Amino acid sequence: xxxIIINRLDYARIKKSxxxxxxxxxxxxxxxEKLLNELNSAEIVEPAAIPSDVVxxxxxxxxxxxxxxxxxxxxxxxxxxxxxxxxxxxxxxPIATALIGYKVKDEIxxxxxxxxxxxRIDEIIYQPEAAGDYNL
Numbered sequence: 001x002x003x004i005i006i007n008r009l010d011y012a013r014i015k016k017s018x019x020x021x022x023x024x025x026x027x028x029x030x031x032x033e034k035l036l037n038e039l040n041s042a043e044i045v046e047p048a049a050i051p052s053d054v055v056x057x058x059x060x061x062x063x064x065x066x067x068x069x070x071x072x073x074x075x076x077x078x079x080x081x082x083x084x085x086x087x088x089x090x091x092x093x094p095i096a097t098a099l100i101g102y103k104v105k106d107e108i109x110x111x112x113x114x115x116x117x118x119x120r121i122d123e124i125i126y127q128p129e130a131a132g133d134y135n136l
Contacts (some may be wrong), residue, residue, distance in 0.1 A: 004101025006042040007050045007129060010057045014039060014091055014100075017078055026079070027092055035097045042101050052130035053104040057091065060125040061099060066107065066118040073125065076100065095119075 006014075018035060021027035055061050055076065062073040074087040076099065082090035089096050098110045099121065107120045128136040 004038065004042045005050060005054050005103075006039060006044055006101050007047040007056060008044055009047055009135070010100075011039060011042070011044050013057070013078065017091065021079065021092065031092060031094065031097065034094075035092065038097060038100060047129050047134040050127075050129040051103070052127055053124060054127070055099045055102055055121060055124065056127055056129055057100070058133075058136045059127045061121060062123040062125060063099070064120045064122050066120055071122065075126075 014035065018027065018032050022029075022032060050056055057076060057078065060073065060075045062071060064071050074089045076091055076096045077088045079090045079092050082088050082093075091097065091100065095110065098108050098119070102108060102121055104121050104124055107118055109116055109118050111117075124130075128134070
């Protein structure tokens with residue numbers, strides 16, 4: 001699979017969120033490490049250079065679980081904006097960590113309580129960078 005792409009602002013903000021969460025012990029050390037590994041392996045680009053098919057912060061994404069054909073849609077947000085009733089999922093959640101920086105049609109293996117599953121990014125409903133919202 002190709003290298004993930006993160007915009008420079010998201011990269012800095014996510015790293016700060018992780019640092020803050022560690023200080024307040026509001027993130028699991030394992031999850032923090034996974035997210036940091038994703039960030040550190042990413043290609044960092046300016047917000048205007050992000051392709052419109054890449055999952056970024058504040059993106060509304062539609063994906064499929066390939067093991068059962070279930071589709072879900074949600075927005076990836078910073079921890080203080082997370083709200084399950086509004087389908088806003090924190091970047092600290094394992095599924096958001098798994099998706100950030102990947103593209104439409106990418107398939108990602110993800111470990112759920114029942115074991116390994118595969119998810120596919122079907123569509124990006126809204127991506128801030130594509131809409132010209134570079135500072136969200």
